[in-house]
Amino acid sequence: MGAIKGNALVGQSGGPTCVINQSLVGVIEEAHRSDAIENLYGALHGVQGILNEDLIDLLKETPKTLKRVARTPSAALGSVRKKVTKNECMRIFEIFQKHNIRYFYYIGGNDSAESANIVNEIAREENFELRVFHIPKTIDNDLLITDHCPGYGSAARFVALAFMGDNFDNRSLKGIKINVVMGRHAGFLTAASRAARRDPEDAPHLIYVPERIFCKEQFLNDVQTVMNKYGRAVISVAEGLHDAEGNPIFSTGETDSHGNVQLSGSGALGDYLSQLVKDNLGKKLRIRSDTFGYLQRSFPGCVSEVDAAEAHMAGRDAVRFSKFDDLDGSIIFKRVGNGKDYEVLTEIVPLKELAKYTKSLDDKYINEAGNDINESYLDYLLPLMGELPHLGKLQEFGVI
Amino acid sequence: MGAIKGNALVGQSGGPTCVINQSLVGVIEEAHRSDAIENLYGALHGVQGILNEDLIDLLKETPKTLKRVARTPSAALGSVRKKVTKNECMRIFEIFQKHNIRYFYYIGGNDSAESANIVNEIAREENFELRVFHIPKTIDNDLLITDHCPGYGSAARFVALAFMGDNFDNRSLKGIKINVVMGRHAGFLTAASRAARRDPEDAPHLIYVPERIFCKEQFLNDVQTVMNKYGRAVISVAEGLHDAEGNPIFSTGETDSHGNVQLSGSGALGDYLSQLVKDNLGKKLRIRSDTFGYLQRSFPGCVSEVDAAEAHMAGRDAVRFSKFDDLDGSIIFKRVGNGKDYEVLTEIVPLKELAKYTKSLDDKYINEAGNDINESYLDYLLPLMGELPHLGKLQEFGVI
Numbered sequence: 188m189g190a191i192k193g194n195a196l197v198g199q200s201g202g203p204t205c206v207i208n209q210s211l212v213g214v215i216e217e218a219h220r221s222d223a224i225e226n227l228y229g230a231l232h233g234v235q236g237i238l239n240e241d242l243i244d245l246l247k248e249t250p251k252t253l254k255r256v257a258r259t260p261s262a263a264l265g266s267v268r269k270k271v272t273k274n275e276c277m278r279i280f281e282i283f284q285k286h287n288i289r290y291f292y293y294i295g296g297n298d299s300a301e302s303a304n305i306v307n308e309i310a311r312e313e314n315f316e317l318r319v320f321h322i323p324k325t326i327d328n329d330l331l332i333t334d335h336c337p338g339y340g341s342a343a344r345f346v347a348l349a350f351m352g353d354n355f356d357n358r359s360l361k362g363i364k365i366n367v368v369m370g371r372h373a374g375f376l377t378a379a380s381r382a383a384r385r386d387p388e389d390a391p392h393l394i395y396v397p398e399r400i401f402c403k404e405q406f407l408n409d410v411q412t413v414m415n416k417y418g419r420a421v422i423s424v425a426e427g428l429h430d431a432e433g434n435p436i437f438s439t440g441e442t443d444s445h446g447n448v449q450l451s452g453s454g455a456l457g458d459y460l461s462q463l464v465k466d467n468l469g470k471k472l473r474i475r476s477d478t479f480g481y482l483q484r485s486f487p488g489c490v491s492e493v494d495a496a497e498a499h500m501a502g503r504d505a506v507r508f509s510k511f512d513d514l515d516g517s518i519i520f521k522r523v524g525n526g527k528d529y530e531v532l533t534e535i536v537p538l539k540e541l542a543k544y545t546k547s548l549d550d551k552y553i554n555e556a557g558n559d560i561n562e563s564y565l566d567y568l569l570p571l572m573g574e575l576p577h578l579g580k581l582q583e584f585g586v587i
Numbered sequence: 588m589g590a591i592k593g594n595a596l597v598g599q600s601g602g603p604t605c606v607i608n609q610s611l612v613g614v615i616e617e618a619h620r621s622d623a624i625e626n627l628y629g630a631l632h633g634v635q636g637i638l639n640e641d642l643i644d645l646l647k648e649t650p651k652t653l654k655r656v657a658r659t660p661s662a663a664l665g666s667v668r669k670k671v672t673k674n675e676c677m678r679i680f681e682i683f684q685k686h687n688i689r690y691f692y693y694i695g696g697n698d699s700a701e702s703a704n705i706v707n708e709i710a711r712e713e714n715f716e717l718r719v720f721h722i723p724k725t726i727d728n729d730l731l732i733t734d735h736c737p738g739y740g741s742a743a744r745f746v747a748l749a750f751m752g753d754n755f756d757n758r759s760l761k762g763i764k765i766n767v768v769m770g771r772h773a774g775f776l777t778a779a780s781r782a783a784r785r786d787p788e789d790a791p792h793l794i795y796v797p798e799r800i801f802c803k804e805q806f807l808n809d810v811q812t813v814m815n816k817y818g819r820a821v822i823s824v825a826e827g828l829h830d831a832e833g834n835p836i837f838s839t840g841e842t843d844s845h846g847n848v849q850l851s852g853s854g855a856l857g858d859y860l861s862q863l864v865k866d867n868l869g870k871k872l873r874i875r876s877d878t879f880g881y882l883q884r885s886f887p888g889c890v891s892e893v894d895a896a897e898a899h900m901a902g903r904d905a906v907r908f909s910k911f912d913d914l915d916g917s918i919i920f921k922r923v924g925n926g927k928d929y930e931v932l933t934e935i936v937p938l939k940e941l942a943k944y945t946k947s948l949d950d951k952y953i954n955e956a957g958n959d960i961n962e963s964y965l966d967y968l969l970p971l972m973g974e975l976p977h978l979g980k981l982q983e984f985g986v987i
Binding site (some may be wrong): 199202203205217227229232243244246247248249252254256258259260261262263264265266267268302344345348351352353355356358359360364402455457458461476477478479480481482484485486487488489576577578579580581582583584 | 599602603605629632643644645647649652654655656658660661662663664666667670722744745748749751752753755756758759760767853854855857858862875876878880881882884885886887888889911918974976977978979980981982983984
């Protein structure tokens, strides 16, 4: 007995990435080729779109549109942050039944994997014939099991390029520069800044990830040490820096300009750290901070070609796996070659294995002092980002 | 009588751009070909490097190094923010005399043009034989006379791409997004965000430049109107927003988290505006802000090829003009064709004409309500940025 025949539905969920539409287009293109799938519907804004019956016909989209959409950052179907309840699942099955939807592809992070898992488990309980596939994406790169996540490579590329440029900016007008990178709990994206350092004097000179406790005294000592050595310091910090009790650095005992913490999601951590350095290391120091913000996940100018191809493959293979009888789950990447022989293959694992929990940067990648990322991380990271530009410095052939 | 023979010196000054090294390499490459110039020295950190005799030999740099340096953002020689005094000029002439320097190329903005002008005028008073050339650069695009400034096109490209991506991000997870763009007095860079809008529903929905007085009440009305229309709003604001008295918005009557204004250069304006919207339009609104910061002038991933070529030409032509007897001044661009026939030629104008003063965005480019940039600005802007990516939306063929 082969796969069931019926219609399929795809949705996008969670924070967007630069290549989440590659996965969507991978699903659409392969659905065209599939014998099992008769029609493919898109739900606008994820599970919310299913509940609202905001469904569109995706097989009518032209190849030209799909080509452009694939290269367009963020979720073309719209996204949502929502966990489904049991009651909502029952409503979803009614809608699926009405439209004979037997394949459900959900592109998202671990929360989306959890929603997919809930739908899947309740479908089994209710004997509703459904194949559920979770297609991973997240710039945080924090999903379990998979070698890495679609979306991470492009965001990492943005962060690395930003630090490469900022290195030269800071080199030409010296001072202290603090750059805040996305990542509440996992330091993968902050660690990507490490790729900007080619010479020991290159930025970032210090890297702080949320896998370690952030100690203000050590931080100030570190900055002073770097300033003594290079006369400048570019510092990479994760937005999720926290103290020993797990409290975010920028709100532990500090209030922002309006007495509340709502502003802290924007420029507040960088501003706070700048002021901390100024207060302790010297009022006259030139100190600046930038918070990379949403550009990290949506900037269309520097997508990693590797990441784009892999995200497309993840979507395509979810549909390819659909032809196997009674198979569903999360798509994961397995790295089967590294360096010049870098290659990944997709596999499929049970939904519950990716749902709910996340992973952190492996301890072996963080240096002992907790203020840098080890060079070994580059073996893991570099193949994911595509080729970085070759920037240059003058050789400075002596004083005349 | 031809040009005097002697050595030449080049320096870089002011805030870096992505293509300021193109101008430097243009000077170096043309100096190799020049009959008048025997040796070319680079001053580290502009006039400060001359005063310190921190001079390096630039004709020894290899073509491979120069090729890489040209593509590298920021000032390879190091930069400085410094106006020279008469006494310092006298010291500069001593050093020039010692090294037989008869050509001085200074790459920078209007402050650098002023320094060059001071050196030039005092040289004439002192009968010190010297040709002074100012080579323009600034992401602010605010120099007089020239059609536009090297550095602007690449920064404008970054801003446009950032808004193009953010448009899709905001479209997929709706809310209010405020992006703060560099520009204290001139709105050129903020106006570049206008290039991201292809359809009327595209971001930015509102644009505020420092050429107009910023009125909080109008701003809040504008945001509410856009929210009513599209259910979302992406807003482009210049960091130099000010009230009717010329006071910056984020410090008029407001204090930052430490009671001083030093933090305001970072994320504070965006945070302040977010809070303003939240307080007035609704606590439950999803509001975010990003401050693009230094990435606008140093991001190596999205340089405008047009801008890069023109910056190279500006450096090259400064040296080419050196062969004419007793000629010096500022290089400017004259636009001699537009649209598909876009072309610029360099000319030279007296230093004092570019020095000291700056220009603003022409009134004709700002809409009557002062909350948008007119489409006519795109005729001026688009040729400077290089080709932008073609992003796409699903056609959304009806609800099933």
